[in-house]
Amino acid sequence: MRGKVNFEEAFELPTLAESSRTQASKFIAPADLDRYMEHIKDPTGARLQEATDRGIGYTIYSHTVPGVQGISDKREAEEHARRGNDWIASEIRDYRERVGAFAALSMHDPAQAAGELERCVKMYGFHGALVNNFQHAGEDGETYLFYDQPDYDVFWTKCVELDVPVYLHPSAPTGRYYEQMYAQRKYLVGPPLSFAKRRLPAPFRPNNKRREHIPFDFWWINHWLQDVERLLAEKNGDFMCKRDIYHYFKRNIWVTTSGHFSTEAVAFRISAGCGWFDGEEESLIEALGGEDRYMMVGRENAKRLFGLGKYPDCDA
Structure with missing residues (x-):
């Protein structure tokens, strides 16, 4: 399938890329680590060519984990988010027919996060935001801020006003929680277990995508x-809540494959994802209930959600 839409593609500021190597080594196979480190600081080079080769028409970039949510100091987190947003906007400026971005946000101050999101959407045309499911705070970084509390209503209200989605990404375990739960089980960090355990409770707050x-x-x-x-x-x-969970999920939540690249679940890279989606086209069409639904999963839902216009192979 041509014209697929790909998102949750990580980037990092070149000056800080090496500092994320330890975090990346928990998720990236050793043979791929150096390649990954080069790719996260070069969003429009070899990665864009690979996307073209794999039939991806539009890519949306987002700040790599732990990103801004890993910064416990409020001012530092806000400055880092703004710097990252300005950098990716500059990098993709000449490729907007093929590339977009999610805003990185500090979630220490809901009103400030709302303002930064609005700036990125209106100034740069970003497609929403991607944040990890809680914000580290406190002097030792061991205070966790969750976004389902009333203080965050100002943020969610701004999302509704701007009509953009917020992608909630599971964070990696750190600090005391990592030492107690995963230090002796490090191979369960990420997709094997920790991601599934850390996606909630934020999705259970109504009134947004x-x-x-x-x-x-x-x-x-x-x-x-x-x-x-x-x-x-x-x-x-x-x-x-006034209504049952089905009401809110059907209206406010958009489901992604989230790295589950298998018709019945494999790895999470462009080549693996596209190889699965294109290589098993017939079985996926049958499993999804028809070619129209296959096209919806590959691009049409994303086009509608992100308000995408024309891009390469968007109607192929």
């Missing part, structure tokens, strides 16, 4: 909330 959680657990979550937790909330006078 957010993704990165495939809803395998819908029935179980909804049953428990409706048949147990709601009754307890009514008894205790606590707040509960």
